[in-house]
Amino acid sequence: MRAATLCSAAGSLLLAALTAAPADGAPEDPGTGTGTGTGTAERRGAEAAAARAAAAGIRFGDCPDADELPGSMRCGTVTVPLDYARPDGKRIELTVGRVRATGKDPKRGGRAVLRQGALVYNPGGPGASGLHFPLIGMVPEWKRLAAAYDLVGYAPRGVAPSAPLSCQDPERSVQGPRPSPTRPSAAYKKERAAEAAAYARGCAERAGDALRHYHSLNNARDLEVIRAALGEEKLTFMGASYGTYFGALYAELFPGRVRRMVFDSAVNPDPAGIWYRNNLAQSAAFERRWLDFRTWIAAHDDVYGLGNTPSEVRDSYERASRSLAARPAGGTVGPAQLQKSFLRAGYYDDHWPHRARALSAYLKGDPGPLVELAGPLVETAAETENSSAVYTAVECNDAPWPTDFAVWDRDNTRLARRAPFETWENVWTNLPCAFWPASRQRPLDVRTAPGELPPVLILAAERDAATPYAGALELRRRLSGSVLVTERDAGSHGIAGGPNACVNGHLEAYLLDGRLPARDASCAPRPAPVPTAES
Template sequence: MRAAVLYSAAGSLLLTTLAAAPAPAVPHAPARTGVPGASAAAEARGSAEAAARARRTGVAFGACPADLPAPSGMRCGTVSVPLDYAHPSGRRIELTVSRMPATGKDPRNSKRRVPRQGALVYNPGGPGASGMAFPMIGVVPQWKRIAAAYDLIGYAPRGVERSAPLSCEDPARFFKAPTQAPVHPTEAYKRERITRAKAYARGCAERSGSGLRFFNSLNNARDLDVLRAALGEDRLTFMGASYGTYLGAVYGTLFPSHLRRMVLDSAVDPDPAQVWYRDNLAQSAAFEGRWADFREWAARHDDVYGLGNTAEKVQAAYDTAARRLAAEAAGGKVGPGQLQNTFLMAGYYDDFWPSRAAALSAYLKGDAKPLIGLAVPSPGMAAEAENGSAVYTAVECNDAPWPTDWKVWDRDNTRLARVAPFETWDNAWTNLPCAYWPAPRQQPLDVRTGPGELPAVLILAAERDAAAPYAGALEMNRRLSGSVLVTERDAGTHGIAGGPNACVNAHLDAYLLEGRLPARRAACGPRTEPLPDGPAGRGSAQSPRDALKGKGERTAASGRS
């Protein structure tokens, strides 16, 4: 589902080889996967065979790619996985992997050595995001205790970056600017977007070939188990964010005995009936509430930004900017579409609020430079963004049935846009290629574990998260027996682990370092609200995430992660 990607060192957000470790057990091959029983059984056998092969081979770590700004001590390598797990001896693809060894240093006591607990593997979500930069997080103070005990492991999932990269269109054409973003589109505009969606779906098939159907969440979970084996781990310690929580839940359902600990940060709704069409509708509805949060914050700081002292007046200021940009694009590149995407990011992360409010204020006063600086896509990011978009589309379209009748999309999104206009149609256009997808669909796995089947899982969620609405965390908690949900109240930043909330981090540390969880659902107070820029506040003019564009952080080109 549509989600922003963050794996920077400013963001919120292991390797002991066992010489005589046993080969992995054959995973579950449940009929609930939605694929024929014989095929599911073949894939289960193929998964076990691939994992056993990976344990024998391991990972030959060496220098990291030149375009990955790896610090001293960080190493990279590859793991071979089958393209099709039903034929494990057939075509294979290589997944890139990164590792920062556990430091063993207690940040609170320099004389104390910390026992190593193995590998912590991280997936940042998307689908379509790379976690290759994740090991760099170990230098951030909130992560140092975890980095002392675990080798931090990042990887690029299948289709992402160098891991058998997918493509659906020429990257040179990916950043279309300026673009429109009508909240109530005309029939002519809808027909134009249908044409574009069909062309995009065809492009995915033409540029990615016959293997396109193998890029899905079930195979992502099987790849994760091969990676576990290659790292020499009998049981996986895993942390997933956003879509990565769904991946983790699928992994736990398929391989429950292979899990040691698992953290699901900003959990999405894994109900098969929601994946992925209805999940995206729920996300669009949730963004309206988060957009209101931003507008209310800007109104409280009208003395700084001058956008109006009510949420309605801030909306009017935004609408004025959109109309002006529709008539004349700022810098020839920033139209209403770029404006919408820039403010969409404020729905993901509230540390974006000051920079967005300041840019809107400046533009309305005649200075377009701050808005241009935030909204114009970087040409150097085009190939990476196009690849992320292709993987996102392939995985979500392959994972589940989508409505193939445009009338269903039109009905549902027209109704929703009446009460949630900010994000509804933009999200629909992002996912519309799934209506015309050329590859076979599968039924989503019925993610569910019984008592004692899975180790206790820590689920983290912000109560007002728009990208992963809170109802999804509640559903994930219900479906994973023995899991515990920790909620950040009255907050909406997407991804809360290792961020500024000390209460959330205390639960994270207690679980990963000691295996301790609250006895029942727990709540943490909200993080501190961002301060405005200017004389009434002391916020920074640029969010740390904005400052990292083009420096190792993937930014959402069209809202995808």
């Protein structure tokens, strides 16, 4: 499923990813892979590319959209091989953004602080850009980190403007109203399978042979080249959501190059789950978050009038969905658009008030707020299409997937009986991987031995659905010496630099002073959202 990505407090775009195998057991017919892609040729290619990048550095200047950015934000490019097995072959450019460390601690009267080099960030996806991450230094919760670190973000390979991928005309990505059945008919499944196959063909036709080089192992190698280009002897990295997965791959491939790493909302790195089973686990987890959201709405029935029990709220939602199927709101919002908008509320608690208000207003005869929230954005069609193309390419290239739709049908029909909210929409998002024309990787088995990797910090919300909590536990188990900080009884996706002062205290202690708790720690949840009757 396409998860939203984030920059926590600033709220940016995500995906993320997913987790443990469902209780139903292993999928049949997983397809075939072509190996891990971690052989001698790729290793030497990464070394050669990093050496070239270290010699060239980065020439920072105006950013692609410089007119809309503060003058402190500067951009440049880093050249990486398209194929690390052939480092002298075709190369592509990754666009990097940076804001220099301010050098003055706002909590200490603006006194000078030790500058600690670059903090490189990835917000997740696959398909999200961290290019504008450095601007987060203007957010109060990030000012101490911005004092000590050059904040660096970048657009990963495939994400515009870094050798952007495309799978279809962007205008086609702006979908009109469509159904979102929780019990799709055989005819509807056949229709969506045909669409998925056509989409996969479009990716191959537009990208050609280059398509197979957009995957997580190459994202990890690109990160090593960026480190070298920045002139950093060792990498300080923070990844959120999907960014934790290829960050973990980096830790496995280049443990001696790690200074400090923060993994926020961790993907389960178990190779058995990448990515088919992880998506099944994610769909199951979103059912619980959907219940959390409905429980909150029911507690504020005096504000929204959608029911005073979670079941009554679900009835109100389904009544709206049926009405939208008959007559789309504003001619643009049907059941699928409604579901997508409410699914996003599963990522971020602060989305709850506006979604509840929009649903309430719609059922009272005012479709305006719902159209505003869920309607298509034509002006962002190219960005949306590009993000979807990268998401699809990376997830499909990363691992074997079932190639027989009967496997998808069996597993998801079974899952949808207990988790109907997200299951089938998740299938349609990922189904192009059943028809993928490019060769697949075999997922790397991430494990580090004691002393091989510096201690790393893992952050997780206990009820996160986009990257279920089991993933954080598994990552901690696999990275020897890592420490997990949990936001208890909370479900927002991405917790670093957000409203939880306890979480931020651990983050700052680690990144500023290298201090971790002696053992796993926990923080009380952030306050629940405040209901609002108006936008």
